Amino acid sequence: MIKWLRDKLDDFKRKGDPFKLDRIKICFMYLIFGFVWVYFSDRIVNRFVYNPSVRMLIHTYKGMVYVLFTASVLYYLISNLLRKVEQADQKLRVSEEKYKAVINQMQFGMALYEGASGEDIFKYRLVDSNHSYEILTGLKKEEIIGKYFFEIHEDVVPENLEKLIRTIKTGESTSYERFQKNTDFYYEVLASRPKENQLAIILNDITKSKQAEERLHYLSYHDQLTGLYNRRFFEDQLLQLNSPNYYPLFITMADINGLKLMNDSFGHAAGDIYIQKVAEVLREGFREKDIISRLGGDEFIILSPNTDAAEIKELIGRINERTKHEAVHKITLSVSFGYSVKCRAEESILDVLRKAEDYMYKKKLLVSAGIRGKTIYTVMAALHEKNPREEQHSLRVSELCEKMGTALGLQEDEVKELKTVGLLHDIGKVAIEEGILNKKGKLVEQEWAEIKKHPEIGYRILSSVNELSEMADYVLAHHERWDGNGYPKGLKGNEIPVQSRIIAIADAYDAMISERSYRQALPKEYAISELVKGAGTQFCREYVHVFIDKVVYDNAVSV
Template structure:
């Protein structure tokens, strides 16, 4: 195997220069070190000799002072002068003190040995009074250890201190000689600086000389390097200039020969490459076009499609797939393991190991696979029911991956479940439907369930509520019915809605007496329910199978027949109760409507009598007048009692009351003959009334009578706070005669009033 050669950016000239300068610096460092070492050795010897001479000189001065001035021993100024002369022009010090007391005998620092006070008293100056801590420290150490040489720090300098003893039979003195290191290091520093300057100058001169020679000698190499670089960049016309016949010149000749050969080959190759490039471009354009078309097709499909490699990592995903899985970009899935990304758990969130993954297994087996009982997981952590196909991809005999197509079947699953549910349950109440009831009736008809009781029921007033309030309220009544039945029964009992308003309950292991108790409980509970002011009621009957030989179908028919018998007997009372509920509900909402109904009925009777109608017709028109506004049961309390002008929406609702009243009255035998009258009581003589726009005598006579009676009562009824006077009402009605009202009816009305 070949090794990659690391590219160096440094030129040969630079490398040689660096090496040369490094050698020079190292040489200068070695020479400087040798010189520095010699300087140190010289300085050390010179320092030792100087200190020794200085000690001897000071000792001799003291000895001379003793020998020649002994009789003037107290005159220490002479000693001070000698010591000062000895240390003149130096930083050295010489001090003489008494060994035992530390009293100052003489010094070279121009300090008085005695302090003389104004009263003539003298005070001896001791060594610790001089202000030189180093001297004090050396003195104390000497007394303790008898060490005679010290090197102590004194602010910014080091002091070399020697202590000599001078003893006679008269005194015991100590001679301190002090010399700072600066006296000697200055010369050393000067020598070092001179050495460094010499080295720098030498190095600079050498480098300059090298650069001049290198430029002269290596210029052809630089030229060759430049030519080689241009040639490498594609300029095959470049040739090197041969300046000398040395090694560089030989390299230049070889380069020129190689360049000629390469240029010749390139000229032939260029044409071939151009042809091949054109062919390759055409092929690539075709591939890209096919790829783009395929991608467009994939992204146009409603189904999600993604590709997998052999380990289930994603290779592509179309737009529908990204949308179904909740991702924004394909890059979020490319390279990701799709099992861990979208297929990691079952619908109940229990983990699905990759070894159990049927998609991965299909890839390994190289077999097509289909499933519609699993889920895929979206990016946001939610799941959806999925139907998918796995199609393995082969390259020759080798499996290279698979393509998975899938779609969200959540809604179809829900629809399927709903269909299954509706096939067995009533969509309104959630109870079993007739088909399941028939099956349950057969399955429950076994000996262990004896006695078996069946309750058959029919809800009263469902059609009335549907006609008044619409089927939404009717469904509410059915739902409440189912709730009452469930509350009255056991979990083992079977309840079914077998018709529009018919319900059946199967009660296994239930005696006839118990069934009747359940029936009564249902009636009691149902009577407490209320839909739009109409209290619920239900007709119920039961029968019981006691022995196995009895036909369960006969028991069912008996219960049904008994229920309809009861319903027929109670029909009048049921209808009366329903009718009363409607009117009571209306009057609870508006006291004005109750008074209005009575007033209109009375006025209608008077008009009919004045018109010479038979007593039966008078009674009929009075009844119609009393119930003419029964359709207002659907209006809100606020609208019924509103005294200001109605808005458009409220007016539209109010105008429906005659049609709703017509429907209500048609439901009862007692009122069916007045339904058309109530429907038309807001028609006008000129045809501009509602709901049909009838005109003139097309309008039933009794409706025309009610129209005048209602108008008068509405004008004069002061319960709302805005009634007008009797006379004013008569004038208005007279003015609208032949327009809104039948002139004959108005004439009879005016005759009565």
């Protein structure tokens, strides 16, 4: 008996039965009470009752008392046990509900499949899944619950199917990645066997990491600004296409004309738009089989396999025609092309590349000067459109400079140059925000700092044209002061070019006598007094007197 009880206790302990003590208590109570009652009741009755009739009567009713008493005790103990079972069941239900709520709210998709012993995976049925599983797979729980695996997953890759079958057979966990087309989710599938004939599937959403990975891969082979291929991709393709299968292989170099001028005039944001426009024209002009890459800056390169010279000329001609109808800030697109071809394996691909580049630069030399000249006047037109007063101001300053040059006895070509530079002296303002140029109130410190940049911007614009490079120096210095307190370089006295000294006086005089966005025009007499006041500090004293005497008052000075 003791051995049996010990075995029972060990069995309960091994199973982890929460009610084992209660059941053992009932058994012990029944056993002990029965033993005590049977053993001691007979002895007590026999010892104290001597009448046989009374003793028989007691023995008759003693069994009934035993049954009633033990029934009451057992009723109490069993009722207490059942109450505990009910409480445990209630706790279990609450726990299961919490567990299901947690499972449903998890970001991991979860599904459980079950099958009979010896069945293959295709006969496993879905017994449960959570909300995240629905979201990731696009499969509604009520539509797939109870269905076979093959009914739910018809397009599993054979390699991944083998992994799942191995998990069912061996219990070894496995994983693989999958893209769900109908939901656009990438997820990692984690499969395990929690019990015999069960298959647990956990889906881990890896969409963001996959997209980031694809983005990095895309950027490693594409130019971020234009979306075209980059230098790395070009170099890879150049090696692959350097094969007789792709001969004749044309290499075309394309270089944007006047990009620096565009950046200096309208800012790098405008320059980026210019590059994007050119990229768009190249993409539309070349064929699908042509590989277009941006090498960097203003340079592009195109690989055209299995192409002849007539085709390349036609493509470039079509693109050149298209560029005439595309513009950024009214500056027409301009691209120089050069090409070369490889027809034989013994030719060096690097020599072909170099020939295409040399040809492109020859073309660029022929068109660049004219393009830059046109661009300068387009830039001036853009400035005048921004601020119509600037056009009249530039014309008046140009006329005053011409008169001043004549008054100083300069050569005819010097006077013409002075007139031109007077017209272009504020070209750098094209890069200044329109709101600052036309502001009616007083400029704040930051706005004034922006305005003071225009001589340097004007210098960069004009210096890009060889014919105007000398004038660029005059524009750069037209806000220098005689006492060295001007900008941008702080030049002093005779360090300031003669032309810049003249522009400074004419510019200041016209600014005072003309209407501005922030004030009315000032009287001529006031402007003259300000010039006199600034002679020797802001302006060259000698030139101030000449300007007042020979330009402002002497009507005999003729142009």
